[in-house]
Amino acid sequence: MVVATAGARCDRGVHPLVSRLAAPAATSASLARLGSATGALLDLMAPGECAGCRRPGAGWCRRCELALGRLRRAGPRVDPDELSAGAAPPTWAWGAYGEPLRTVVTVWKDEGRRDVEPVLAPLLAASLTAAVAGAGWSGRAVLVVPAPSSRSAVRRRGDAPLLSLAGRAVACVDRAPPGASLRVAPALQQVRQVADQAGLGSDQRAANLVGAAAVRHGWRAVVAGRPVVLVDDVVTTGSTLTEGARALHEAGAADVVGAVVAVTRRRHPRAVTRR
């Protein structure tokens, strides 16, 4: 059984055509079907500009649909060498962070285009499913905790897009191991101001975030003893997941793994910089 956040539905606010096809997007065949379905949907909801390439005339074009499919990872488990944060939790990712995903994430997160959630939610759902299965949490009551946004980002955006996406992704999961239940828990918050991670090196990113996250007081009893999937849109060095996992463990979480939509391709693989 899968339990979503109250009120969150895979097809919430979505054209019925898409809701029918979005759920089983964990397979490549269904992902292909999803693409055309979301295309029809986004045409209806946000006509004028493709959310992937910004070309006028379509909400989600065929070219972006095909390009998105090519970003899918063969194996969703992220090799620790792909991340530079040494203590990052075991992490699963749907795909690589290339175009058109980069633009989709940008318009979704920074331009307020919440109508592109139906493109992203099935990808996060597939990653989430792989994480729960990979962690061996069949039969467990699993918390799905969004990585915390900085206070400035919340002020700028006026809402928490990742929380909304996590709720929709959980609602889209239909292939969780038998008996596993998923509950979205906005348990993490940032407790101090941090610098923008963009432009920082991996060591600077880690130092910027140490001690920045904490489990909200009201969620500590819920987190204690529970397995947690920490979710984010994109993982770069793993420092955000590392800090989130640290705070969750500090609050007594039984175990923590990560699930993200995409992983950034590293320009300088860790092996090259090893001493």
Ligand SMILES: [Zn+2]
């Ligand atoms: Zn396009």
